[in-house]
Amino acid sequence: MHWLYLCLAIIFEVGGTTSMKLSEGFTRLYPSILMIAFYLGSFTFLTLSLKNLDVSVAYAIWSGVGIVIITLIGFFMFHEKLSIVKAVSIILILIGVVVLNMESNHSSIEETIEIEEIN
Template identity: 65%
Template sequence: MHWLYLCLAIVFEVGGTLSMKLSEGFTKWQPSVLLVVFYICSFVFLTLTLKELEVSTVYAIWSGVGIVAITIIGFVYFGERVNVTKVISIALIVIGVITLNLSSEKTSDPVPTVSKSIE
C-alpha cells in the first residue's frame, strides 16, 4: 500500500507544480487553489508513505520522479527547449534515484542509535 501512496504523492506533486506554472504568479485563482490542494494531498500521501519506507529513499523517488515528469511535461506541453545538458542531467537524476533505491533495499538493518539512560 505504501508504494501506492508514494505514486499518489508524486501525481499530486506534479499536479501542484503544473498548477504553479499555470497560476502565473497567483494571478489566476483556479490554478492557485489547485496548487494548494494538490500540494496538501501530496504531503498527506508522502507522510503515509514514510510510515513504512525510509525517508531518504522516499524523498529521492518523490523528488526525482517529479523532476523528470515535470521536465518532460515542460518539453512537450510548454515547448521548453531540449538540449544535451538537460538530457544528461535528467539521466543522472534517474540513475541516482535507482541507485539509492537499490542500495537502501540491501541495507535494511537500521543504524544503531545511542540512547541515554536516566539513572
C-alpha cells in the first residue's frame, strides 16, 4: 500500500506543479486553487508512504520521478526546450533513483538475514 501512496503523491505533485505553471504567478484563480489542493494531496500521500518507506528512498523517488514527468510535460505541453544537458541530467536522476531503491531493498534483505542469524 505504501507504494500506491507514493505513486499517488507523485501524481498529485505533478498536478500541483503543472497547476503552478498554469496559475501564472497566482493571477489565475482556478489553477491557483488546484495547485494548493494538489500539493495538499501530494504531501498527504507522501506522509502516508513514509510509514513503511525510508524517507531518503521515498523522497528521492518522489522528487526524481516528479522531475522527469514535469520535464516531459514542460517539453510537450509548454513547448520548453530540452537540451542534451537536461536530457543527460534527467537520465542521471533516474539512474540515481533506481540505484537508491536497489540499495534500500538490499539493506532490508541484509537486516532480515541478520535478524534470522540472531535468532
